[in-house]
Amino acid sequence: MARHPKDRAHILERVQALGGLTPGVAQQVARETGVPEAEVYGAASFFHLLASPDTKVRVCTGLSCQLGGASGVLAAARAAGWPVEEVSCLAACDRPPAVMRERDVFVEVTAEDVARADGWASLTSRAEPSLDWTGAVGPVDADPDTLAMNLLAPPRYDGAALARSLELGAEAIVDRIEASGLQGRGGAGFPAHIKWRGVRQQAETARYVVLNADEGEPGTFKDREVMLRRPDLVVEGLAIAARAVGADDVYLYVRGEFGAPWRALEAAIERLAGPLDGLRFHLHAGHGAYICGEETALLEALEGKRGMPRLKPPFPTEHGLWGAPTLIHNVETIACVPGIVERGGDWFRALGRTEPGSKLYCVSGHVARPGTYELPLGVSLDELVEAAGGYVGTLRAFSPGGASSGFLPASERGTPLDFKHLAKAGSMLGSAGVVVLNDEADLGFAVREQLRFFEVESCGQCAPCRIGTRFLREAVDQYRDQHRDGGKPRLRQVAEAAWEMNEGSICGLGQAAPLPLTTVLDNFPEVFGADPD
Amino acid sequence: MRIQIDGRDVEFEPGETILEVARREGLEIPTLCHDPRLDPAGACRTCLVEVDGWRRMPPSCATKAQDGMVVRTRTERVGRHQRALLALYLADHVQGADACETGAPCELHAMAAKVGAPTDWTPLEPVRVGRDDPNPYIEFRADRCIACARCTRYCAEVEAVTAISLVGRGSKTTIGTVDASSLLDTSCELCGGCIDTCPTGAMTEKRPLLQLAPPERQLEKVRTTCNYCGVGCQLDLNVDPATKKIVKITSPPVGTPPNDGNLCVKGRFAYEFVEHPDRLTTPLVRGEDGALREASWDEALDRAARGLMGVKERYGADALGFVSSSRCTMEENYLVQKLSRAAFGTNNCHQCAAT
Ligand SMILES: Cc1cc2nc3c(=O)[nH]c(=O)nc-3n(C[C@H](O)[C@H](O)[C@H](O)COP(=O)(O)O)c2cc1C
Ligand code: SF4
Ligand code: SF4
Ligand code: SF4
Ligand code: FES
Ligand code: FES
Numbered sequence: 001m002a003r004h005p006k007d008r009a010h011i012l013e014r015v016q017a018l019g020g021l022t023p024g025v026a027q028q029v030a031r032e033t034g035v036p037e038a039e040v041y042g043a044a045s046f047f048h049l050l051a052s053p054d055t056k057v058r059v060c061t062g063l064s065c066q067l068g069g070a071s072g073v074l075a076a077a078r079a080a081g082w083p084v085e086e087v088s089c090l091a092a093c094d095r096p097p098a099v100m101r102e103r104d105v106f107v108e109v110t111a112e113d114v115a116r117a118d119g120w121a122s123l124t125s126r127a128e129p130s131l132d133w134t135g136a137v138g139p140v141d142a143d144p145d146t147l148a149m150n151l152l153a154p155p156r157y158d159g160a161a162l163a164r165s166l167e168l169g170a171e172a173i174v175d176r177i178e179a180s181g182l183q184g185r186g187g188a189g190f191p192a193h194i195k196w197r198g199v200r201q202q203a204e205t206a207r208y209v210v211l212n213a214d215e216g217e218p219g220t221f222k223d224r225e226v227m228l229r230r231p232d233l234v235v236e237g238l239a240i241a242a243r244a245v246g247a248d249d250v251y252l253y254v255r256g257e258f259g260a261p262w263r264a265l266e267a268a269i270e271r272l273a274g275p276l277d278g279l280r281f282h283l284h285a286g287h288g289a290y291i292c293g294e295e296t297a298l299l300e301a302l303e304g305k306r307g308m309p310r311l312k313p314p315f316p317t318e319h320g321l322w323g324a325p326t327l328i329h330n331v332e333t334i335a336c337v338p339g340i341v342e343r344g345g346d347w348f349r350a351l352g353r354t355e356p357g358s359k360l361y362c363v364s365g366h367v368a369r370p371g372t373y374e375l376p377l378g379v380s381l382d383e384l385v386e387a388a389g390g391y392v393g394t395l396r397a398f399s400p401g402g403a404s405s406g407f408l409p410a411s412e413r414g415t416p417l418d419f420k421h422l423a424k425a426g427s428m429l430g431s432a433g434v435v436v437l438n439d440e441a442d443l444g445f446a447v448r449e450q451l452r453f454f455e456v457e458s459c460g461q462c463a464p465c466r467i468g469t470r471f472l473r474e475a476v477d478q479y480r481d482q483h484r485d486g487g488k489p490r491l492r493q494v495a496e497a498a499w500e501m502n503e504g505s506i507c508g509l510g511q512a513a514p515l516p517l518t519t520v521l522d523n524f525p526e527v528f529g530a531d532p533d
Numbered sequence: 534m535r536i537q538i539d540g541r542d543v544e545f546e547p548g549e550t551i552l553e554v555a556r557r558e559g560l561e562i563p564t565l566c567h568d569p570r571l572d573p574a575g576a577c578r579t580c581l582v583e584v585d586g587w588r589r590m591p592p593s594c595a596t597k598a599q600d601g602m603v604v605r606t607r608t609e610r611v612g613r614h615q616r617a618l619l620a621l622y623l624a625d626h627v628q629g630a631d632a633c634e635t636g637a638p639c640e641l642h643a644m645a646a647k648v649g650a651p652t653d654w655t656p657l658e659p660v661r662v663g664r665d666d667p668n669p670y671i672e673f674r675a676d677r678c679i680a681c682a683r684c685t686r687y688c689a690e691v692e693a694v695t696a697i698s699l700v701g702r703g704s705k706t707t708i709g710t711v712d713a714s715s716l717l718d719t720s721c722e723l724c725g726g727c728i729d730t731c732p733t734g735a736m737t738e739k740r741p742l743l744q745l746a747p748p749e750r751q752l753e754k755v756r757t758t759c760n761y762c763g764v765g766c767q768l769d770l771n772v773d774p775a776t777k778k779i780v781k782i783t784s785p786p787v788g789t790p791p792n793d794g795n796l797c798v799k800g801r802f803a804y805e806f807v808e809h810p811d812r813l814t815t816p817l818v819r820g821e822d823g824a825l826r827e828a829s830w831d832e833a834l835d836r837a838a839r840g841l842m843g844v845k846e847r848y849g850a851d852a853l854g855f856v857s858s859s860r861c862t863m864e865e866n867y868l869v870q871k872l873s874r875a876a877f878g879t880n881n882c883h884q885c886a887a888t
Contacts, residue, residue, distance in 0.1 A: 023712045030711075036689075037711040038719065042698025045709070051701070289702065306699060311575045311595055460680060460699075460706030461576050467621045470657055470704045478655075493620075493654050500617035503590065503610070504578045 005322055008035050008304040012287055015044045020053025035304070046306040046459075048087070049103070049256050049288030055085045057120045058100040059109075062089035062218040063403070063449050064364040064435055068096025069110070076111035082120040088290055088453055089218035089403075090257050093433070094135040094362065094370035095128065104131050105257055132260050134228050135221060136371030139387045147374050148339045148348055148358045149332070151225060155232035155268070159275025161338035165240040168341065173244040174200065177337070179345025181356030186212055186293070186330030187401070187430045187508070189419035195327055198317035199245040202325035207247040210321060210328040211238055212298060213254040213261065216290040217402035218453060219433030222360035223331035225372045227254075227261035230335060231268035237337035239276055245327050248280060253298050255286040290457035294507050295328045297459060308461040309507040330431075332360050354378030355418040365436040366392040378416040384434060393438030397524065401430025403450040404512035406519030407443065426519060428512070443520060443527050448476045450516035458509060465510025468501040472517050479528055491521070491528070534600040539607055551593035551604055552580055562606055563615060563644050565732050566681035567594040569787055570794065571690050577681050579644065581614055582606045590614065612648070619650035625657050626733075627676055636737035637728075637749045637783075641679065660704050664713040670723055670739055670802045671716055673708060677735035680706045684727035684736050691795065696721035708736070725801040729784050729794055738781045738802075746780040747773055756785065758862060759800040763886065765862045766792035766800050779804050841877065850878040859886035 014029045015021060021044045030037035044050040059065075059074040077084040077099075092098035095107035101123050106113075108127035117123040137151040144150050165173050178193035199207055211234065215223040227234060238250045254262050262283065269281045284302055286292055292301045296310035299321050320326020336357060340348045349356040353376040361384050364370040368389030375384060381398055385391055395410045400417055405427045408415075415421050422429045437446060455469040475494050498514030505511045520527050535544055538555055545554045550573065555562050566577035575595035582593045585603035590611065593604070605611065622641055627633035630642035645652065663675035682699055685708065689695045696719040700709035710719050727736045740746075752771040759766040767790075769783045782801050787794035806812055816833035817825040828836075844852055855873040857866050866884050873882035 026711045036695035036720070038685075038695050038698040038709075041711040042685075042700050042709070045700040046702045048702070291702075306702075311592070456703050458703045460701070460703045462578050463576075463622055463625075463679065464578055464618060466680065466704055466706060467625045467657070470660070471621060471624060471654075474657055475655070490655055493651075496617045497621060497654075500614060500621065503614050504581060504618055506575070506578075 005303065007033055009284075009302060011035055011040050011304040012044060012047065012050065012301070013285070015040065015050050016285070016287060020050045021045060022053050039305075043304060043306050044287075046308075047256075047287035047289050047301075052085065055083050056102060057082050057084040057123065058087035059084060060088070060090045060092070060096070060098040060100075061086040061449070062093060062453065063399075063446055064089075064093035064219055064370075065096040065098055066445075066449060067365050067437075067441065070097035072111045073097050073099060073109050073114060076114035077120070080114060080117075080120075082114075084120070087288075088457055089216060089220075091215045091221040091224050091255070092135075093219050093221055093364040093435070094372070095133070096364070099123070099125075100257060103256060103259060105259070106131070107133055132228075132263075135225055136369050136388075137225060137229065138369075138371060138373045139375070142374070146351055146358065146376075148336045148351055149226065149230060149233060149360065149374060151229045151360075151372065151374060153230075155230055157232055157268070157271045159236065159272055161342045162236050162239050162243075162272075162275045165243060165341045170200065170244045170246070173240060173341060176340050176345040177244075180336075180340045180348035181345070181352075182333065182336055182340065182348065183355065183357075183419060184330055185332035185336070185359070185431070186295075187217065187404070187428075189429065192329070192333060195317050195329075196241070196245055198315070199247075199325045199327045202318060204325050205246065206324045207245055208321045208324055208326045209238055209242045209245065209247045209250045210295075210298070210302070210316075210326055211250070211252040211254075211334060212293060212295060212328055212330050213252060213258065213265075214286050214290075214293040214298060215258075215331070215431070216255060216293050216457075217404060217431040217433050218450070219364055219399060219402045219435040220362050220431040221364075222362045222372045222432065224258060224261055226331050226335050226360070227258070228264050231261075231264040232272065233335040233338050234265065234331055235268045235272050235276070235281070237334035238281070239272070239279055240337050240341055241327055241329070241334065242279055245325075247327070248278070249282065250279060251282045251284060251302055251321065253284050253286060253292070253302055255292075256288055257286075289459075290453075291459045291507075291509055294509065297507070298328070299326065306459070308459045309509075311506065352377035352418075354416045355420065359432060361417065361432045361434055363388045363434045363436065365398075365434075366395075366438040366441070367436050368392060378418040378421075380416060381413045381434070381436075384417065385436065391436065391438065393440055395436065396439040396441060397437045397443055397446075397520075399433070399435040399516075401428050402433040402435075403453050403516060404428065404508070405430050406515030407437075407446070407523065408519065409523045426522070427515070443524055444476070444480055447516045447520050447527070448473065448480065451476060451513070454509060454513035458513070459507075462504070462506045462510060464501045464504035465506070465513060468497050468505075468510065469513050471497050472501075472514060476517065476528075495521075534598075536598045536600070536602040536604060538604045545598045549598050551582060551584075551591075551596050551598050551602075554598050555593065555604075555606060560606060562593055563648065564594055565640060565644070565679065566683060568683050568687065568730050570730075571683065571686045574682055574686065577679065578618055579615065581611065583608050583611055615648040616650045619645040619648055620652070620654045622679060623650065623652060624654040626679070628656055633677060634734060634748050634750060636742065637731070637734040639677065639734050640732040661707040662705070663707070664709060666710075666715045666717075668716040668721075668723070668739070670798075671725065671728060672737050672739040672742055674735050674737065675707050677733045678707050679733055679735070680708075681732060683730040683732065684708060687726045687730045688721075692722065692724055692726055694720050694722055694724075697727065723798040723802065724796065725798070726795055728801075729796070741780045744780075747775075749781075749783070752780055754783070759796070760862075761797075761799040761803070761860055763859055763861060763863050763866060763884075764791060765864075766796055768796060768800055770804070779807060845877055851881060853877055853879050854881035854883070855879075857882075857884045859884060 026041035292307040359377040451473040573595035575592040581590035661675040857869040
């Protein structure tokens with residue numbers, strides 16, 4: 001038996017240190033930790049960076065990287081006989097194609113880079129040789145007073161916001177968060193203050209604050225940019241949150257592909273050590289699994305288990321990490337906190353247009369300057385793309401919030417990109433990972449790639465999602481492959497399967513996974529033809 | 534405290550789930566990943582019900598009844614969900630009940646028929662892979678596995694062994710062992726509880742498959758008491774009606790005392806002695822020539838009684854000692870000590886598992 005549940009938290013790290021899941025590793029970790037060997041093996045097998053240790057190179061075949069030429073790079077790496085696999089979005093969609101060499105992410109990799117390399121171990125990117133790369137951010141000419149985060153400003157390590165929060169006291173901080181109208185930036189848009197109050201009012205005094213830095217929604221890379229450029233905001237925001245809800249331990253779950261953001265956070269924690277005064281910060285790396293961005297799956301992974309979402313209720317505010325009340329937030333949500341504490345809730349609220357605050361929009365695909373843009377919450381696609389240097393080609397479709405948001409037609413280009421309006425349009429703002437497709441894009445292929453993403457990244461726990469994602473992807477493949485099944489999709493079955501995925505799935509992955517297909521069936525009937533049944 | 538289920542007002546105990554209350558009321562809710570011996574997983578999604586005021590349908594197996602809750606188990610939405618879910622399960626399963634049920638009956642096919650699920654959804658490419666395992670008793674068939682994790686939870690929660698785990702992710706999720714090793718090289722105790730709890734026959738007895746025995750549906754079940762130890766577990770001999778031979782042993786339904794559906798490796802798998810040529814089937818007594826010969830029970834008992842009485846007469850009752858076997862049932866052990874104390878008058882009695 002494990003000596004303490006917290007001992008188990010490190011089993012995945014140990015498997016990583018031993019080079020991944022090669023024969024004997026799970027048994028060794030089991031001996032060292034007292035966790036049963038089948039459980040070590042089962043947990044590690046869930047994470048692709050641990051489960052296939054022989055794969056050395058991973059080419060992102062997410063939609064934005066495909067638009068940026070990923071398949072050529074993949075073909076070159078295969079032709080070179082490298083140990084290569086496809087991988088889901090690496091949160092570098094603004095600089096495609098992204099390629100991982102072991103745990104290092106290179107961007108703007110070309111087939112020539114592959115040809116030039118002397119074996120996979122020496123692969124680099126000629127366009128961007130550094131591993132400490134950043135992306136484009138903007139708008140460059142914005143008035144800093146209109147930005148809650150301001151990624152172009154240099155980081156500050158004076159701890160002023162934290163000092164201010166100590167003057168205010170916990171209740172007043174939460175009042176400010178409430179006045180600000182801050183909604184979670186991780187995808188669900190849930191009002192932040194309700195969670196803060198929820199944790200504060202628990203009888204249990206052991207409480208935790210958790211940072212969700214597992215950014216993996218295809219098309220999304222804003223959290224990466226915040227951690228690279230303003231890690232001070234993240235660390236200070238976490239400290240303020242910890243003080244407000246009465247937690248002494250802060251866990252930062254950073255996806256395993258985020259080497260540079262990890263280093264930036266580590267350095268910021270060190271520089272802010274004085275003001276942090278006794279708060280304990282614990283950095284945990286992910287090991288390759290999109291679903292661990294879902295907050296309860298993340299908590300499971302932090303506990304050293306398979307990243308399978310928990311049933312809700314109970315919610316983490318009541319029953320979170322090791323069963324204790326836990327406040328878990330997205331990186332961007334947390335990065336808004338110092339500004340709200342220093343300048344007030346009303347100031348933050350007024351920064352938004354249709355909903356409170358300024359918002360980081362990621363934009364990639366067919367635009368001139370893909371990148372992260374801080375704009376009033378509720379701008380339209382046209383305004384966002386204007387900040388990003390304009391469209392490349394003629395707009396046909398766009399995903400407003402990652403793969404989970406499906407595809408909207410060009411006629412929605414004026415719709416405010418906020419939580420409320422996009423929900424009404426049958427989509428969602430989600431993580432604000434906007435992907436733009438012009439009229440040369442193969443929309444059927446785009447649908448197929450998004451469905452494939454969900455199939456691969458489903459945790460596999462519940463049948464509607466585990467089977468449904470594969471069912472939809474195979475239906476689209478059958479339609480696109482003229483040699484099988486007469487090229488006819490089973491549209492009636494597909495509609496019913498999609499309905500069931502939404503109704504029956506445990507978490508948001510399975511519930512949203514049909515959207516790429518159903519939104520295209522609704523908005524672009526020409527893509528899959530009429531119902532053949 | 535009360536809840537309303539399908540219009541009925543029902544009293545419940547705090548801590549009871551919706552499913553427990555409904556079943557107590559005789560209301561049927563389909564379940565696959567539920568086993569009353571295990572903590573609920575809420576994963577198979579068959580048991581979803583509607584609760585007034587809740588946006589999403591919660592799993593009744595994992596949702597506690599709350600005072601004043603209004604639950605509906607037979608709505609249009611619940612029915613549509615059950616049909617579509619089962620259609621998906623079937624598309625990912627061995628096609629057709631006959632082809633599927635070569636071992637135990639598969640609850641999936643029966644449930645699909647019961648809820649009226651469409652059976653014509655395009656079957657999917659098989660993606661799960663099992664593993665070769667030379668252990669003699671347990672076969673895992675990945676193509677029938679619905680990843681309900683009853684087997685792994687049973688192994689961890691009831692057996693406290695954890696020899697098996699869910700492995701992999703996404704559509705390839707299945708059941709495995711560390712490094713895909715044989716169960717013989719793990720902590721597995723070969724209790725076979727994973728087989729017993731498996732709803733689909735994915736985890737199944739290996740010998741009947743190798744012997745091409747008829748499927749379980751065609752076997753006659755003979756309830757008996759295990760003769761390996763004093764617990765007296767109830768078990769069912771599954772007998773081939775044509776050959777009258779035991780094909781396999783299963784445990785009676787969960788809830789049957791004393792073993793609640795559990796068995797150990799001996800009770801479940803060590804039945805081949807029944808047909809063994811060395812097995813004694815009549816009493817033997819030693820003749821004048823010192824050789825053993827077959828005898829009737831009367832003769833054998835007379836001979837034993839005479840011998841024991843002779844010792845008592847010559848040396849006193851305490852010259853006798855009675856040692857019974859831990860393979861006797863509790864009732865048999867009781868009778869041995871009764872024989873010792875009441876019939877022969879000595880307290881020299883012992884049971885081999887008592888020290
Ligand atoms: C499938 C899925 C993936 C998610 N991925 C992320 C993610 O990568 N980062 C994130 O912050 N939230 C993600 N979320 C949302 C989290 O579950 C949770 O709502 C969020 O961390 C709460 O923080 P917030 O209130 O600051 O948004 C995901 C949700 C789902 C259902
Ligand atoms: S919906 Fe998908 S990702 Fe979420 S719990 Fe179910 S199988 Fe796992
Ligand atoms: S036979 Fe028993 S101990 Fe072995 S895997 Fe199955 S449940 Fe676990
Ligand atoms: S083997 Fe049986 S019990 Fe185990 S997960 Fe598969 S279907 Fe469920
Ligand atoms: S990094 Fe490749 S699609 Fe996001
Ligand atoms: S029986 Fe309730 S979800 Fe499986």
